[in-house]
Amino acid sequence: MEERKTFCKMSDVASEYEKKLVTADEAVKVVRSGDRVHYGLFGGIVRDLDLALAKRTEELENVLVMDTIWNYPEPPAILQADPQAKHFKYLSTHMSGLDRKMNKQGCCWFIPVQFRENPKYMAENVGPIDVAMFQVAPMDQYGNFNFGPQLAEYWGIMKSAKKVIVEVNPCQPIIHGMQNTINISQIDLVVEGQARPLPNIVAKEATAAEKKIAEHIAERIESGSTLQLGIGGMPNYVGQKIAESDINDLSVHTEMFVDAYVHLYKAGKITGNKRTNKGKMVFTFAMGSQEVYDFLDDNPMGYVAPVDYVNAVEVIAANDKVVSINSCLQVDLFGQVNSESAGLQHIGGTGGQLDFVMGAFQSQGGKSFLCTPSTRTNRDGSVQSLIMPTLPQGSIVSAPRSATHYVVTEFGAVNLKGKSTWERAELLISIAHPRFQEDLIREAEKMGIWKNSSKVQY
Known part of the structure; x- marks a missing residue:
């Protein structure tokens, strides 16, 4: 009997996954003009969803997009599609070298924060976050998605988020820790993204x-x-x-x-x-x-x-x-x-x-x-x-x-x-x-x- 209950539970998880599985283009339809969107953190920033949202540039106005450190060589797709920031306002709570360059170009803005306070800040002061997007590892048999090697303020974002979308990346490592997974029951939509290696940051030789x-x-x-x-x-x-x-x-x-x-x-x-x-x-x-x-x-x-x-x-x-x-x-x-x-x-x-x-x-x-x-x-x-x-x-x-x-x-x-x-x-x-x-x-x-x-x- 116990084995049958477990089997049913796993079947329910798989069924819920299938119900919530959509393409990136379908997922970003939930974003509306005037929304505040969070793209995730560090190596967990969404990529396929960014590309999909960029396709909707001319349809949208005054969408605020937040993240923490864009560590890829090319700018976000939304800014490539909207370099004058007429449709999207891109905000960062830290700043990479590329973020600084975009800041000088007038299409990226800094949010001063005390990093330790970010969960409370996201939960109580930013909100609401209309759409939160996170890159995660593939779902396990219990319906859990691992956030990978970045967690920081994710749960503060989650408390404020009206909609949660996860972008599954098979390259995300499985990381042990505290509050490091999200369950399928806490997610609105699932997108199976491309297998993308995390950003490789190789330190320069010491002077x-x-x-x-x-x-x-x-x-x-x-x-x-x-x-x-x-x-x-x-x-x-x-x-x-x-x-x-x-x-x-x-x-x-x-x-x-x-x-x-x-x-x-x-x-x-x-x-x-x-x-x-x-x-x-x-x-x-x-x-x-x-x-x-x-x-x-x-x-x-x-x-x-x-x-x-x-x-x-x-x-x-x-x-x-x-x-x-x-x-x-x-x-x-x-x-x-x-x-x-x-x-x-x-x-x-x-x-x-x-x-x-x-x-x-x-x-x-x-x-x-x-x-x-x-x-x-x-x-x-x-x-x-x-x-x-x-x-x-x-x-x-x-x-x-x-x-x-x-x-x-x-x-x-x-x-x-x-x-x-x-x-x-x-x-x-x-x-x-x-x-x-x-x-x-x-x-x-x-x-x-x-x-x-x-x-x-x-």
Whole structure:
């Protein structure tokens, strides 16, 4: 009898799937002028549905389309069909390089958010979301679709969504974790999309300055630490330095899962012996090479969870020796950190940087590192110090001076916690490029945060 009940249940699931299965062109007919549509997140952004919606460009007006980081080489089909944004308004809560280019062209707009708050923001402040679209893995025998290696604010979107459409991609890996599936009963329409590999984000080789920064950080990491790394050449090089060292017994609690973690695991450095989610590599989205997706596919050690859990300061801090490593764009002599803009030009969103800066510091024995090369070379060939007296007009303060812990350049790492304004100025000037140090001292004197008589030796 029990076997028969199970068989009937599976038959019901298959029948419901067939009832909801439509083509992409049929699915997008639910979108109307004035609707707010969500395309999904990261490697879960819909592609076939985007192509289908673009075909309806001339029929629609003032459709708001949201997503988080478009990581494909070509723009969304809706913007290729509507480059002047007369029919579609495209909005992003972060920004990729292509998003920034489209922003300059006037067809992409940024939504400032605190990433950790996105589920609540989507559920209570954006809404309603008329149509939510997600790319998912094929349905299992129980009627569940796995979201793949991105979850973040999906359930906040779901709470606000009037209609939910899933685009099935056989290339989506199956990821273990918390609230990482959606059932056929919670879905309005199913589209079987093409088998499309997830975006491959291959980090550039670390520069000479980034390698020095990584070395300063690696020498401050202890065995038993819990790591949070960003993407790019520098974090990957930190991973390489750890792999070459005698540091071991590491854990992972991170916003973004990247290649460096795979390499550290293969080097035998990751055990997962931490306080929360012991044995699990916790993240809210993954982006990297195909090796990352292959590693996480049906791997019980991988653990994707909503961003309001992963980035919660108290959850981060519950682990011992949390090490948070993130890049920034500029630091002023007060210790204010800009990681989002170059003056008035938007570069990227806040993400979880501030959450991990605070969570790492509150962790027993934890440290956060905000990293930047000491200089940048502008297009006209001039060289600019990225340790500045004050942040330029229009700059966004991503980490306030009260939160900043370690700041790192190729010239060293300094701990600003508990330091007075003049002590901070001295420490930051000490890791600025030598050619700019005297100028910075003069500016600090004008600002009243530099006194020669108050100098101390560190």
